Amino acid sequence: MTDTGFYQFSPLTILLLLAAFYGGTYLLTLLIKSDRQGTDAFMVANHRVGFGMGAASMTATWIWAASFYAAATSGYTYGLSGPLHYGLWGALMILFIYPFGQRFRKLAPNGHTLGELIHARHGASSQLILAFSNVLGSLISLMVNFTAAGALVSVLSPLSFQTGVIIAGIGVLSYTLTSGFRASVFTDFAQLVALMAIAVVIIPAVLFAMGGPGTIMDGMSTLTAEQQNLFSMDAILNQGAPYFVAVLAYAIGNQTISQRLFAVNEKHIKRTFVTATVGYAAIVIGLGMIGLMAVSAGIEPVNGDMNNLIPQVVSTYLPPVFIALFFILVIGSLSSTADSDLSALSAIVMADVYGKNIAKDNADPKKMLLIGRVTMIVATVCGLVFASFALDILVMLVFVGALWGAIVFPVIASCYWNRITNAAFTWAVVVALIMFCVARFDLLPMQGFTALLFEFLAAIGGGVVIGLMAFGFFGVRIGAIAGVIAFLATAWFGFHFLRDYTVLMASLTAYGVSTLVCVAISLASNQRFDFDEIGRRVNNYDDAGAPDLTKGTATAQ
């Protein structure tokens, strides 16, 4: 242990741990037969990923390094309910997308990206908006994960931040480059097994090393009333609600999820995503409890940095072997997400950029595979450079979150309502982004009529969020009823109130405005769309002889 409060491994130990992790992962990928590699296999594993692999991959992908740190921070800040307000809503992102995923698969059985489906429905501008938001999201995710690797290596050893960043980048690229998405899914399973096994051991180990439930309970008495309350309004309004609003946005805006929706065997989509929901919630909420235990034990994070909390607790209370396990836990979580981001980025460039906009559906499969691999290399280099510069990505994150929020209604409505037009999709996103920026960055003083207008738009957004969630599971009638009730409730409680919660109001405004604009422009048009066109326009890129899933072979196993 050093005077900084962290246990320090020797450089050799850390290098051996990293070599064992990435070397083992690389060896695993050698089991994948590369002679059966087509573009379909490279992007979506031929649409035939089984339940176990699919659920493990979805869980491992959704758990990134920041999941642990943010969940623990939430537990430390908001007390008893904090881990729930991070982990539960993150888990629901996986759950709420699957009914829409089943619709995506029905419309485009041969699809690889959501962008392809939107291209078939609307054309290039809507597709490229979606693809752009996906690319930004995955690049940010890559950068954050490589940054987390660098931070962890520099905290737990004398090695530099840059060393950790570079090893993680090269390690992830090495095992993903050859087989693409298949390697990502295959290694996700192994990484998740390790991750879960370690989490199962570490959480009770920390609890009992701190003195057990009784000691932690005694420490709870020093917390504020809000921190002791399982239904804390402070936690709901500042942590839970903004995150809840983002549930559909993160799922729609993330190609790593839609890639798995297109890859999992169609008949297993529901149980794959339900199981992944439970798995994600269990691991992330469980590790978030370390934050709750830390605040109850009166631990102050080193240098006031909440990201130090979990490494600090593990270093303080557990023997070196557990610290090594924790190291593998974080490296496994960030690597599984990073390899999924590389696969997602390569699929977007292969299908959305090259396949649909450059080759115009006359794609050369060999060239396409080359483009996919080059994309992975370029994306890794970008991730490494951005991570090494330790850029402040807050503004970019805010922007991407808004973009995802703005596309939710247009994307979902485009898959169900035949009147949505390309202009409606595009203008809905543009206007929603502008209104989001006005609310989020206080470009207009939020008082008087302006504040009431934005609270009204946010109330519509609240109705849209709840309405879409209910619609996914229960259909139009229940969705509409839930949406109206949510609108009335948000309006009732939100007027003269939401203006004080800028993040929440701006996010809801993005949903509300994009819905209003999208519906208004669509109703003004006489255009009608035949949804069967999507299945005809979204095809496999491999040579003739590849299975045509529009003929119903998707579920044949």
Next chain:
Amino acid sequence: METWIFGAYILVWPVLSLGVLVVLSASVMRDLRAARREKRDLI
């Protein structure tokens, strides 16, 4: 809050993780056996 309830609130998550781990492992083993039987790739 009772101490045992608080303990259960913290420990239920690793137990749940273990349950999911068992379900996923069993399913992948089943898929692996089926793939070998049908002489095709697992993924």
